Amino acid sequence: MKVHDKYDVFIGLEIHIHLNTESKMFCSCKANYGDEPNMNVCPVCLGYPGTLPRLNEKAMELGYLVAKSLGCKIAEKTSFARKNYFYPDMPKNYQISQFEEPVGVEGLVEAEFGISESRKIRIHDVHLEEDAGKMIHAGDITLLDYNRAGYPLLEIVTEPDLRSGEETESFLRDFQRLVRYLGVSDANMDEGSMKCDANVSLNHPGKGLGIKVELKNMNSPRFVRLALNHEIARHAGILDAGGSLVQETRLWNENRDITEIMRRKEAADDYRYFPEPDMPSFVPDNDFLARVEAGLVELPLDKKRRLQTEYSLTPEQAEFIHDDAATAVFFEESVKAGADAQNAASWLSSDIQKLLNRSSLSLDASPLDARRFSTLLGLIKEGQISGKIAKKVLEKIFSDNLDPQDIVDKEGWLQISNPEELATIIKKVMMENPDVVSAVKAGDMRQKGFLIGQVMRNSDGKAAPELSGSILDKLLGTNA
Ligand code: ADP
C-alpha cells in the first residue's frame, strides 16, 4: 500500500455502530428509528426527572462479543459514566457512556492491506453508549425526533496505527464484515448504522505523532479514504511551507471533495465525565460469558485464508466467497454436497451473483440452495447438460423454484450424446453449408467452429460439444 514519501502519517479511528437489539440501551422502547417520529419514546429516553435507566443486557453481550473478536482484554467489571453536554438532541443533557471501565481495552486485530501485506492494528478500547435524537432543520424551525435517542451504540477507538486513506478504507471494510459476521450490526455508513470519525496527523520521519485533525461527515469507507487523502495532502502542503497545524475538527464536503473547518477541538475535560450514579457496575457472570463465547465466529481473515488452503481457491475467489458470511456457508455446504470447489466459486461469483442482483435477493432468501446448486454442477460434470443449458436451468430455478433435474426433464434439456442422433444433425448442417465444408476440407480449420455453432443451433444448444466435434472430424475426414 502507498505510504507518504516524505512524512510519517498517523490515522486513528473512532467508529460507532448501532447494535442490533430489539430495545434501546436503557429502556424498553423499540430500537427502531425508521418509524414515525417520536413513536418509540418513553420518560426514560426523554430524560424526565425521576426516571431511572435499566441496562439492556443484550447490548452488553454484543459489546463483549465485538471486544473479544477484536482481541481486547474484556472487562471483569464495566461501568458507565455521564458525558455532559447541552444540546437539544440529548434530552437528559448528558449522554450515558463509558469512560474509565469500558467493556474492552488493548485489542489487536490483524489487517491485510492488498494481497501480500498484513499488519496488526491496536485497538485502544471498545465502549458502549447511547445515541442522541435526530434534529431536522426545516427553514427557521428545528424538528426533533427522539426515536433514536437511547439507541445502543458501540464505539471502537483505534490507536493511530493506520497510514493512508487506502489502508483505512480497507480496515473499515474488514471491520464492517466482522460485525456483520457476528450479526451485531448492519454497519451501513450511508444508512447511519455506522459512523466513522477519522483522526489524522503528519510529522517529519521518526518524530512521532503530529498535531491531529479530526474528520467527520463521511458516509462511506470510500469517502473516508478521499477525505483522509485530501487532508494528508493539505497537511503536507502546510508542513512543506514551514507552517504548523492547528488541532481542529473538519467536515468532509462530498460535493466539493474538500474538508472544511467545523470547530476547534474540545478536550475531554469539557465533558466533565463523572460516574453514572443511577447505573450499577456490570460484572459478567458465567452464563453471560458463555453466551459471549457461543457468539464468537471464525474471523473473516481466518476464513479467507482457510478457503484458499482448504479448497485451493485463488485470493480473488476467496475474497469474493468470504465477503459475506452466508455466501461462505453456502459455498462450503455445496462442496460438502459434492460440488467441485473451483466450479462452485466461479458460478457463485458470476452467474449466480448476476441473478441475485437482478432479483434483489440475498443468497439465503433465493430459491437456490446448496443441494440444488451441487446437483446442477453434477449434471454438467456428468455430461447430462452443457454449461450453456446449465445457465438456463439456473434461471428457471430462480423463476420457478424447482429442482434442476425436474427442470431438465420437464424442458427436455438433456444433452444429446447419442452418436447417431448427433451424426444426423451434423450431416444436415454439412449439407446446408457446402462452401464452409469445402473450406475446412481445404485446410481452413477456423471454419470448423462455425459448423459446431450451427450444430448447437440446430439442437437448441443440447448437442454434446466434444462428441459433436469428433463426429464432425470423422465426417469431414479431418482431425484435431
Ligand atoms: P481526544 O482526547 O482528542 O479524543 P484521543 O487520544 O482520545 O483524543 O484519541 C482519539 C482518536 O484519535 C484515537 O483514534 C487516536 O488513535 C487518534 N489520535 C490521537 N492522537 C492522534 C494523532 N496525533 N494523530 C493521529 N491520530 C491521533
Ligand code: ZN
Ligand atoms: Zn424509552
Ligand code: MG
Ligand atoms: Mg477521546
